[in-house]
Amino acid sequence: MSAPNVTLAEVARRAGVGLATASRALRDAPGVAPATRDRVRAVAEQLSFVVSPDASSLARGTTGRVAIVVPHLDRWFFGAIVAGLESVLRDADVDVLLYHVGDLADRRRFFEQLPARRKVDAVVVVAFPVGDRDRARLDLLSVHVVAAGGQSADYPYVSIDDFQAGWQAMSHLIHLGHTRVAMLEAIDPDQSVPPSGRSLAYERSLIDAGIPIDRALIRTSAWGGEEGAASMGALLGLSAPPTAVYAHSDEVALGAMRTLRRAGLRIPDDVSVVGIDDHPLAALADLTTVHQPVQLQGRLTGEMVLGLLRDDDVEVAVHVPTELVVRASTAPPRR
Amino acid sequence: MSAPNVTLAEVARRAGVGLATASRALRDAPGVAPATRDRVRAVAEQLSFVVSPDASSLARGTTGRVAIVVPHLDRWFFGAIVAGLESVLRDADVDVLLYHVGDLADRRRFFEQLPARRKVDAVVVVAFPVGDRDRARLDLLSVHVVAAGGQSADYPYVSIDDFQAGWQAMSHLIHLGHTRVAMLEAIDPDQSVPPSGRSLAYERSLIDAGIPIDRALIRTSAWGGEEGAASMGALLGLSAPPTAVYAHSDEVALGAMRTLRRAGLRIPDDVSVVGIDDHPLAALADLTTVHQPVQLQGRLTGEMVLGLLRDDDVEVAVHVPTELVVRASTAPPRR
DNA sequence: CTGTTAGCGCTTTCAC
DNA sequence: GTGAAAGCGCTAACAG
Numbered sequence: 001m002s003a004p005n006v007t008l009a010e011v012a013r014r015a016g017v018g019l020a021t022a023s024r025a026l027r028d029a030p031g032v033a034p035a036t037r038d039r040v041r042a043v044a045e046q047l048s049f050v051v052s053p054d055a056s057s058l059a060r061g062t063t064g065r066v067a068i069v070v071p072h073l074d075r076w077f078f079g080a081i082v083a084g085l086e087s088v089l090r091d092a093d094v095d096v097l098l099y100h101v102g103d104l105a106d107r108r109r110f111f112e113q114l115p116a117r118r119k120v121d122a123v124v125v126v127a128f129p130v131g132d133r134d135r136a137r138l139d140l141l142s143v144h145v146v147a148a149g150g151q152s153a154d155y156p157y158v159s160i161d162d163f164q165a166g167w168q169a170m171s172h173l174i175h176l177g178h179t180r181v182a183m184l185e186a187i188d189p190d191q192s193v194p195p196s197g198r199s200l201a202y203e204r205s206l207i208d209a210g211i212p213i214d215r216a217l218i219r220t221s222a223w224g225g226e227e228g229a230a231s232m233g234a235l236l237g238l239s240a241p242p243t244a245v246y247a248h249s250d251e252v253a254l255g256a257m258r259t260l261r262r263a264g265l266r267i268p269d270d271v272s273v274v275g276i277d278d279h280p281l282a283a284l285a286d287l288t289t290v291h292q293p294v295q296l297q298g299r300l301t302g303e304m305v306l307g308l309l310r311d312d313d314v315e316v317a318v319h320v321p322t323e324l325v326v327r328a329s330t331a332p333p334r335r
Numbered sequence: 336m337s338a339p340n341v342t343l344a345e346v347a348r349r350a351g352v353g354l355a356t357a358s359r360a361l362r363d364a365p366g367v368a369p370a371t372r373d374r375v376r377a378v379a380e381q382l383s384f385v386v387s388p389d390a391s392s393l394a395r396g397t398t399g400r401v402a403i404v405v406p407h408l409d410r411w412f413f414g415a416i417v418a419g420l421e422s423v424l425r426d427a428d429v430d431v432l433l434y435h436v437g438d439l440a441d442r443r444r445f446f447e448q449l450p451a452r453r454k455v456d457a458v459v460v461v462a463f464p465v466g467d468r469d470r471a472r473l474d475l476l477s478v479h480v481v482a483a484g485g486q487s488a489d490y491p492y493v494s495i496d497d498f499q500a501g502w503q504a505m506s507h508l509i510h511l512g513h514t515r516v517a518m519l520e521a522i523d524p525d526q527s528v529p530p531s532g533r534s535l536a537y538e539r540s541l542i543d544a545g546i547p548i549d550r551a552l553i554r555t556s557a558w559g560g561e562e563g564a565a566s567m568g569a570l571l572g573l574s575a576p577p578t579a580v581y582a583h584s585d586e587v588a589l590g591a592m593r594t595l596r597r598a599g600l601r602i603p604d605d606v607s608v609v610g611i612d613d614h615p616l617a618a619l620a621d622l623t624t625v626h627q628p629v630q631l632q633g634r635l636t637g638e639m640v641l642g643l644l645r646d647d648d649v650e651v652a653v654h655v656p657t658e659l660v661v662r663a664s665t666a667p668p669r670r
Numbered sequence: 671c672t673g674t675t676a677g678c679g680c681t682t683t684c685a686c
Numbered sequence: 687g688t689g690a691a692a693g694c695g696c697t698a699a700c701a702g
Contacts, residue, residue: 005453007695018673023697033671048475050452054392055695058678063389068433073408073418074615074630080409086435095454098403098433100421117385118340119430140383225619254619261621280409281616284560284589286596295409342679353689358681368687390679393694 006049015043026051053095065095066305067116067123071107073100075251076279077294081126081149084298085305092306094121101128104190111137122305125152127159129191144308148301149294151317156308158301158318160292165322166201166246168290169274172324173244174209176332178272181206182217182242184231184252189222198248198276217242221252228255236263243271243333250275250282250289257285257329268331278325286328293320341384350378361386388430400430401640402451405461406442408435410586411614412629416461416484419633420640427641429456436463439525446472457640460487462494464526479643483636484629486652491643493636493653495627500657501536501581503625504609507659508579509544511667513607516541517552517577519566519587524557533583533611552577556587563590571598578606578668585610585617585624592620592664603666613660621663628655 012022017040024032025040026049032040043049057063066089072078086096097120101110111134116123120143127149130138135153138145147157173181183202187193206213216238219231228247232255235241247253253275260271267273275282278291300318307314347357352375359367360375367375378384392398401424407413421431432455436445446469451458455478462484465473470488473480482492508516518537522528541548551573554566563582567590570576582588588610595606602608610617613626635653642649 005695009695019695020674020697020699021672024672027697029697031671036671050449052393052453052695054389054398054453055678056697057389058387058393058680059695059697061678061697065432073421074411074415076409076411076414079411079414082433083408083435083437086408086433087437090434090450093450095450096433097400098417098421098431099425100418102418102422114385115425115428115430118387118389225616229619251616251619254616258619258621281560281586281589284564284586284593285620286593340679344679354680355682355690356688359688362681364681366687371687387679390694391681393696394679394681396681396694 006047008051011040011044011047011049015040063119063121065097065120067097067099067120068126069099069101069110069123070126071101071128077149077277078126080294081298084295085124085148085302088299088302114140117141121309124148124301124305128152129188129193146301146304146308149297156304156314156316158297158304158320160322161319162197163201165276165290165292166198167205168322168324169246169276170201170205172330173246173272173274174205176272176330178244178333179211180217180240180242181244181246182235184228184245184247184256185218185220186223186248186252187220202246223249223252225251225255228252229259232256232259245271245273247273247275250277250279250287253287254285267329269334272330274330288327288330289325291323291325296320341382343386346375346379346382346384350375398454398456400432400455402432402434402455402458403461404434404436404445404458406436406463412484412612413461415629416633419630420459420483420637423634423637449475452476456644459483459636459640463487464523464528481636481639481643484632491639491649491651493632493639493655495657496654497532498536500611500625500627501533502540503657503659504581504611505536505540507665508581508607508609509540511607511665513579513668514546515552515575515577516579516581517554517570519563519580519582519591520553520555521558521583521587522555537581558584558587560586560590563587564594567591567594580606580608582608582610585612585614585622588622589620602664604669607665609665623662623665624660625657626660627657631655
């Protein structure tokens with residue numbers, strides 16, 4: 001288990017060149033005779049030499065690492081974003097330092113201790129709001145910060161257009177002829193943030209269609225299937241229950257579907273359900289939803305990071321398109 | 336964006352002590368007068384000083400980092416394991432370097448380039464088999480390797496007992512009275528590995544119950560809902576279709592359920608379905624399954640890693656318990 | 671094109 | 687208990 005690591009000095013000696021030349025040759029810096037470079041490389045190869053990234057970082061002043069800060073890694077959306085991010089970062093030989101901040105305590109601790117200090121050249125926060133206090137702490141890192149899968153503070157970001165996604169879902173329902181459509185609104189319970197575009201789209205699409213808004217049809221909860229199930233239960237208690245349900249996410253929608261199923265109601269005959277995300281399992285439930293390209297968001301964010309590291313100018317806001325996917329959970333209201 | 340980083344030297348100077356003393360004081364190494372230590376700490380605090388991990392690593396010879404190598408980060412199981420791992424590692428101030436190896440090409444590249452070389456003190460591979468060639472490459476890192484969520488080569492590991500999990504699922508079905516039970520076997524298409532305990536349990540439980548094994552009832556595919564759906568379709572084409580289905584995972588089971596639903600068959604009235612995992616969404620589908628503590632596996636693996644780093648003796652095989660969770664997708668066969 | 675020489679910012683003997 | 691000094695392994699001027 002102990003490392004018999006070869007050093008650059010050793011390589012240089014064996015190749016019969018100076019330290020500097022060896023160094024240049026190995027990261028093909030300019031100013032090395034091709035022959036020399038090949039010789040050095042051959043020796044390095046043969047000794048299976050690898051530079052010590054720590055020594056290199058120290059000398060160079062940059063780390064070659066990026067931090068990804070992510071809540072709920074065990075949820076598809078987050079995992080997929082990270083997967084996308086990692087792939088482009090790795091292609092650029094940038095290492096990923098992972099920080100999972102699940103609950104509020106984690107968050108607090110993260111911003112308090114800033115474990116990433118001095119360890120990365122940039123940090124990307126995945127789909128969670130960064131408050132002013134947090135922002136101030138993050139600034140202490142004095143590195144680039146970007147957001148993936150959602151907007152955070154005023155960092156550059158890549159995400160879908162939530163309003164449009166919501167609009168696509170709502171329009172579908174409205175075009176089918178539904179007028180009593182409920183919204184299962186999801187929020188992050190640890191954060192107070194302005195209503196998301198997904199919520200705005202609900203009201204707006206209804207108004208535009210000339211359908212009065214009934215506040216009783218709006219249920220707010222945390223993201224999650226059980227929460228959606230509970231909210232749906234409440235909705236069923238109404239004297240005039242909805243004929244359609246618009247959920248902020250597929251998981252919430254799947255929860256609602258369970259409640260409907262258990263209540264003996266049929267989907268879509270009795271109630272239509274639409275979600276947002278196009279979670280892989282949504283297809284297995286035949287759930288109509290709004291597809292969002294998640295891995296892509298991760299990849300684009302990765303490219304944004306690389307751009308920043310290269311000191312390029314980057315877009316401060318990149319939106320990826322969403323698309324309605326009609327499956328078997330929606331139909332015209334029964335009359 | 337430029338780092339106005341304070342150095343140890345600066346702290347030492349301001350505290351009026353030598354470099355060595357400052358260093359000792361800050362990582363409370365023995366041999367520093369309490370008063371001195373407090374003074375140094377105060378100064379460091381006030382300057383919000385943080386050691387340069389790279390310089391520290393370089394001088395000390397260890398990295399304080401662990402690599403997590405994971406396929407399919409966008410799948411619940413993997414994300415949850417990583418989340419568990421990360422939490423205990425972070426508590427121990429060990430950083431996590433993430434390597435996502437999705438497909439075969441990724442894997443090959445990972446083992447070829449060994450991007451983690453010289454960057455970590457240990458690596459944990461999450462639920463994927465490591466062949467002999469791979470193993471040889473990994474050994475080049477000359478660091479500890481452990482496996483989480485499954486056995487790999489002969490590295491120490493933490494996982495469930497697959498045979499037992501399968502046994503629990505099958506026993507349930509058999510006790511309900513099913514005799515025509517199908518198995519939706521899932522395998523990693525990129526790997527050739529011996530049949531998993533989940534498959535062995537199928538045969539064994541049937542044999543023990545005196546039920547003849549009908550090979551036509553076994554369908555093998557990759558892990559995944561769509562695959563499960565397709566396999567179920569094939570099963571329905573049989574002249575004597577099964578009355579119960581045992582799937583290697585919940586995702587596969589959910590796929591099978593969709594096929595059944597679309598075929599107009601009712602669950603569990605016409606066909607019972609049982610999975611393995613207790614995926615969060617399984618509850619939303621009322622799927623009977625075998626629960627496995629996934630985050631826990633991650634955490635225990637994390638502790639194993641920490642033990643190894645401390646040079647403790649560690650268990651070479653840790654099994655966490657699984658448990659049948661009966662929901663509404665299973666019932667006695669209709670007669 | 672190539673070698674020498676300083677550091678990069680810490681940790682760690684080894685004396686005091 | 688404390689400080690001086692020698693690295694850790696590499697990169698980046700700077701001279702040749």
